[in-house]
Amino acid sequence: MLEVSIYRYNPEVDSEPYMQEFQFDTQGKDIMVLDVLEKLKTEDPTLVFRRSCREGVCGSDGVNISGKNGLACITPLSEAVKNNKLVIRPLPGLPVIRDLVIDMSQFYAQYEKIQPYLINNTPAPAIERLQSPEDRAKLDGLYECILCACCSTACPSFWWNPDKFIGPSGLLQAYRFLADTRDTGTEDRLAGLDDPFSVFRCHGIMNCVQVCPKGLNPTKAIGHIRSMLLASGT
Amino acid sequence: MVNSVTSLGRSGLSDWLVQRVSALVMTAYIFFMVGYFIINPSPSFEQWQALHGSLAMRIFSLLTILSIAAHAWIGMWCVLTDYITVRLIGPKATPIRMFLQLVMIALILFYVVWAIDILWGI
Numbered sequence: 001m002l003e004v005s006i007y008r009y010n011p012e013v014d015s016e017p018y019m020q021e022f023q024f025d026t027q028g029k030d031i032m033v034l035d036v037l038e039k040l041k042t043e044d045p046t047l048v049f050r051r052s053c054r055e056g057v058c059g060s061d062g063v064n065i066s067g068k069n070g071l072a073c074i075t076p077l078s079e080a081v082k083n084n085k086l087v088i089r090p091l092p093g094l095p096v097i098r099d100l101v102i103d104m105s106q107f108y109a110q111y112e113k114i115q116p117y118l119i120n121n122t123p124a125p126a127i128e129r130l131q132s133p134e135d136r137a138k139l140d141g142l143y144e145c146i147l148c149a150c151c152s153t154a155c156p157s158f159w160w161n162p163d164k165f166i167g168p169s170g171l172l173q174a175y176r177f178l179a180d181t182r183d184t185g186t187e188d189r190l191a192g193l194d195d196p197f198s199v200f201r202c203h204g205i206m207n208c209v210q211v212c213p214k215g216l217n218p219t220k221a222i223g224h225i226r227s228m229l230l231a232s233g234t
Numbered sequence: 235m236v237n238s239v240t241s242l243g244r245s246g247l248s249d250w251l252v253q254r255v256s257a258l259v260m261t262a263y264i265f266f267m268v269g270y271f272i273i274n275p276s277p278s279f280e281q282w283q284a285l286h287g288s289l290a291m292r293i294f295s296l297l298t299i300l301s302i303a304a305h306a307w308i309g310m311w312c313v314l315t316d317y318i319t320v321r322l323i324g325p326k327a328t329p330i331r332m333f334l335q336l337v338m339i340a341l342i343l344f345y346v347v348w349a350i351d352i353l354w355g356i
Contacts, residue, residue, distance in 0.1 A: 160316040164236045193246075197236040200246030201312075226250065233247045 002026050002081065004036060006047065007089040010098050017096070024086075026077060033065055033080050033088065034072035037100075049100040056213060059148030063100050064089040069150040069211040091153035093162065106162040107149045107169070113192070114166060114174035119185030135181040142176035142221060144214050145169060151208035151218055157201040164197035168208035168218030171199060175221035178228060190225075190232055199225055238315075240335045242307045249308045256301035263298040286356050299349040303342045310338050 002024040009017035022040055034054055041047045049072070052058040056074035063072050065080045066087050080086055094102040120129065152158045152167035166174065174193065177183050193199045199222060208218040243249045274281065285291055318331040 157316070160319065160322070163321070192235050195236045196238050196241040196244075196246040196249055196311075197315075198246065200250050226247075229247045230251070233245075234251075 002036075002077070003085045004040065005085065005087045006037075006040070006100070007096075008047070008099055009096055010046070010048075019087075030076050030078045032073055033063075033070075033075045033077065033086070034061055036077070036086065037061075037072055037088070048098045057146065059146035062091050062148040062150045062153075062213075064091055069154045071148060071150070071213045074213060091149055093153045093155075093159040094149075102149075102153075104149055107147075107152055107167070110152075110162070110166045110170040111147065111173060113198075114170050114177070115185065115189065115192075116173050116177065118177065118180065118183050119188075120182055121184065129182045131181055138179045138181070139176060141216055142172060142179065145172050145176075145216060146214060148213060150211045150213055151216075154207040154211045155202075156205070156207070157203065161197060161201060165201035166193075166198050168202070168222070171202070171225060172216060172218040172221045175225050178225065186228075187232070190229055193225060194229055194233060199229070240332075240339075241311050242304060252304050253308050256305040259297055259301040260305070263294065266294070283356060286353070292353050292356075295353055296350065299346060299353075303346050307339065307342055311335065314338070 004022040004024050005019045006022065007017060008014070008020045022043075024036055024040065026036075032054075034051060037047070037049055037051075041049075049061065049063065051061040051073065053060070054073045056071050059071065061072040062069060065072065065075055066082050066085075069091055070080075072088075077086065088100065090096050090100045090102045094104060094106060097103050147169060149169060151172075152162075152169045155165075155168055157165050158167040174189065178186055178189055183189075202219070202222045204219055204222075206219045209216075209220075212218070238244065241249055243252060270277075270285070277285070286295065314331055314334055318327050318334060320327045323330075
């Protein structure tokens with residue numbers, strides 16, 4: 001039997017959070033962590049977590065699995081279980097609403113700051129703004145972000161200053177638009193990032209790269225933003 | 235854009251650049267001193283005084299001290315704004331942080347002036 005330990009907190013009932021222990025029979029199968037949560041919820045319907053697509057596309061079920069942030073739906077038990085124990089906690093650093101559900105307002109506020117949309121005030125062409133395959137290729141490794149928040153909530157700089165540091169996810173998206181040849185807002189975007197917090201709170205510890213369930217590299221994108229700031233600011 | 239008036243350069247890029255350049259200067263000084271002691275393991279008082287009495291060496295030492303000061307300012311400012319925040323320790327954090335920042339800046343300036351006094355007193 002697999003020992004499962006889950007963070008529980010219902011602010012209407014509990015004075016403080018606690019870990020609830022469950023026993024789970026995997027029947028020898030290497031199932032996903034989300035399957036375990038779903039099964040446990042049938043036994044205890046008060047257990048609350050977010051989920052939607054269950055295939056690593058929507059980014060709803062980001063949780064801390066045995067100490068490492070990840071998506072429950074694409075993390076198999078073979079990766080997550082240590083010493084026959086599975087520990088599931090909410091993503092760290094953001095306020096807990098209930099059980100494994102966190103309040104992501106601060107995460108989205110940072111995302112909003114980087115203006116996550118194409119800025120181009122030139123008249124739109126008849127059909128679409130064309131891009132060469134080479135220019136399009138610059139967006140690979142950037143556009144795939146699903147905003148699950150696994151990276152930002154694994155980042156100590158984001159834990160300490162979630163209201164000031166944009167965080168790896170937001171900065172990956174910031175570079176996605178800085179690198180887009182169709183975007184003409186580069187100068188304004190860079191001007192908004194050149195302060196001691198927004199970008200430069202990144203000290204390059206690369207927790208974000210380690211946990212990204214999509215295999216993206218926010219640290220590299222942050223390095224590119226620094227290079228762009230250096231080129232425009234010196 | 236997040237404003238901050240107590241960071242060294244008021245700009246993230248400037249602080250970042252100063253931190254890297256100052257690290258290079260400090261590394262160069264360490265290499266120079268280690269090299270000096272490898273070539274001359276036990277310098278006499280006159281040799282030591284002649285080395286530090288030269289203008290070039292005084293400038294090199296002063297540059298290193300200014301680098302340590304800038305590096306420490308930026309580093310300590312980061313530590314204080316990480317941990318002494320309203321988010322972590324409540325509303326009293328702002329006066330405590332400001333006090334610690336002022337103490338840090340005063341100490342750094344004190345050391346810089348003291349170092350200049352020593353260097354030019356040789």
